Amino acid sequence: GCDGSILLDDDSTFIGEKTALANNNSARGFEFVDDIKAEVEKTCPGVVSCADILAIAARDSTVVLGGPSWKVKLGRRDSITASRADANKFIPAPSFTLSALKSNFHAQGLSLKDLVALSGAHTIGLARCTTFRAHIYNDSNIDPSFAKSLQHKCPRTGKDDIHRRLDLRTPISFDNFYFRNLLKKKGLLRSDQELFNGKSADSLVKKYAADSSKFFQQFTKSMNKMSNIKPLTGNSGQIRINCRKVN
Ligand code: HEM
Structure with missing residues (x-):
């Protein structure tokens, strides 16, 4: 789901999605998300989720490179878990027919x-x-x-x-x-x-x-x-303070 789970770093007690087959040495740019999050937290602490930041960043980078714009529904919340096994199972591979x-x-x-x-x-x-x-x-x-x-x-x-x-x-x-x-x-x-x-x-x-x-x-x-697939809303999940770790 669109819940910012990919942003969570691994640590000694937790294995997330960054090291899943499709993401390892591949998914990149996390430091830009950190910068955006830090700016947003300065003016509006605890309100904007990392999942919403990703959805808006995807839209805005498309626009900056000459592509179309669209309205992004907001209100996604961030996961408090991530699953490397699910990422391995569900992300499509470049070898697929x-x-x-x-x-x-x-x-x-x-x-x-x-x-x-x-x-x-x-x-x-x-x-x-x-x-x-x-x-x-x-x-x-x-x-x-x-x-x-x-x-x-x-x-x-x-x-x-x-x-x-x-x-x-x-x-x-x-x-x-x-x-x-x-x-x-x-x-x-x-x-x-x-x-x-x-x-x-x-x-x-x-x-x-x-x-x-x-x-x-x-x-x-x-x-x-795609950006509205299984979002967390209401009281589910949380608004992470730091996109890399659960509060
Ligand atoms: C249809 C299934 C898809 C497959 C099998 C696939 C596979 C891949 C692979 C293998 C790469 C290169 C990763 C690497 O070298 O580490 C890549 C890059 C990329 N993919 Fe996909 N992808 C798919 C769908 C999508 C979708 C739906 C989007 C976004 C809407 C997307 C956006 C991108 C972008 C922007 C890059 C370049 C990333 C960069 O330069 O860092 N892909 N994809």
Whole structure:
């Protein structure tokens, strides 16, 4: 759920989600959340949850990079627990096929439309060699010269942590080049290219590649849906003072 559980640090008595398979050496930027939280606590102590800060930061960073804006419902509260086992079980992997991605999203109440539009967030950011190695060496659903150029940077062994752009064309703009790349078989992750593989997601990818306003419209709807999955409200959870630890 959207309860800030990913922000909790491990300590001697507690293992959280930061070291789950998908998050370890991957999820980053926690110090920015700390800075935002510290500012908010100065003016309005004990009111704004870390979970709400994450939801707003996701929206505002989209806007700053040229993407769409949307209204964020507020009032989420923060968890007092986290589960590495659940994170391992539920976060989708870059090796997933289309059908695995679909069932993973369906389990959270998210449709194929949500899956495709939300994957469009890979219009920004980077991925480590270890997350796309299998795709560039083993898969056929990839442009051969694109695969080759990546193989120079990401060898079969070693250099696990070198980063490559998820959107090779415009990695710091929130636009629809992610989808345009997929039409050319230039998706970085297997899970990206699976969305344009001759099956049920193709028509959505084509639609968003052709018209960024259609992508933006669906992205805002799907972000709203995703950011309201199982929030803690009322008296559940707490408003953490420090996002890294339970009060
Ligand atoms: C469809 C299932 C998804 C899979 C399998 C997936 C997988 C990944 C992987 C493997 C990376 C690179 C991580 C690393 O190298 O450490 C990544 C990065 C990223 N993902 Fe996803 N992702 C998915 C969906 C999403 C969604 C729904 C969003 C947001 C709406 C998102 C936003 C991002 C962003 C912004 C980055 C770049 C982070 C950075 O540069 O630090 N992803 N994703």
